[in-house]
Amino acid sequence: MGLFYAYVIDVALNPLLLSLNRWVVTFQSRAIADEWWRKIDDNPTAQKSKITRISPQLYKNDASTGYQAYDSITEKEDKMFFTALPGRGSYGLTLIPPATITDHISGGTYFIRSQSSPDIYWCVKDDKFIHASRTERTKFRIRIKGASTEGKVMIGSDDIQITLAFGDLKTNTNDSNVLVAGKKAETYKFSDFSGGFMIQGAKGPDECGRESSEVDKIYKTDQGEIWELTN
Incomplete structure (x- = not known):
């Protein structure tokens, strides 16, 4: 943007x-x-x-x-x-373009999707890994780490924790840097949604030109892609 x-x-x-x-x-x-x-x-x-x-x-x-x-x-x-802005009664005033965005409020619940491929969402499956999927999606609760942070606007420098919106599963990273849902809550930066997470595998069509509905797991990296929060 x-x-x-x-x-x-x-x-x-x-x-x-x-x-x-x-x-x-x-x-x-x-x-x-x-x-x-x-x-x-x-x-x-x-x-x-x-x-x-x-x-x-x-x-x-x-x-x-x-x-x-x-x-x-x-x-x-x-x-x-x-x-x-000019005074009341002025003509020719152009309104600012409204932005269709999701407000990034600590403690809110969000779907997480790829900015470049908006049909790909984070999804927790039975194996408890966080996958990128075109057919399923999971809602997550994202909050700034610490006390009295509910309702604050989240910015890139914030330490955040990601949990499932329902239940007690929390997001952390395993020894292979793959995101999993478990009992431990790992701390990330809010800026990680702008380059800190990546799909482990190709997102596009396979070698036969078929579009895959399941495009592998999400992992932590320093050279990731941009993810959007949506309601």
């Missing part, structure tokens, strides 16, 4: 003037948008109460506190910027 956009609206002003204090925020990527929000969400000061995340593409700012949303930009100046 390329550039990612969000609206920020100031809710503190008179409704007649509300449109004079709206911004479109352009992020280098959806990941940068999530990192920006986590910086705000994790801030130990009252900054968190001044900006509220409604959805991945909509935030509200209470400027009556003396804090403007764009004041949050520090080290990410080159990866995001604010653009003021």
Whole structure:
């Protein structure tokens, strides 16, 4: 995914003037948008109460506190910027493109699928290995490791644990780096979904041109592919 956009609206002003204090925020990527929000969400000061995340593409700012949303930009100046929107009654305003995405919330349940081949999903079979499958899929619960992390937006640097959404099986890696479901919960990085897991074997048609429905197991690697979380 390329550039990612969000609206920020100031809710503190008179409704007649509300449109004079709206911004479109352009992020280098959806990941940068999530990192920006986590910086705000994790801030130990009252900054968190001044900006509220409604959805991945909509935030509200209470400027009556003396804090403007764009004041949050520090080290990410080159990866995001604010653009003021014209006032009420302006014509020719183009809406930002809505993004069909799954919100990455700690403690949520997700299917995991290949970005390059969206019909391939992670699936736990009777052998307890995690397979890549075109015919079956398993829902997983993904959470940031540690206490009081439920509901937080997950970002690449987070330590996470992956469990089955139902039951008590947890994801770990065996001696062959293959992912299995068992009693032990291994810690991964959320960024592992962007290059840390790979299918052990070919994904495409076999040597006779037949499309295989089962495409082997998932293993941990440093040169993997990109996986998407879906609901």
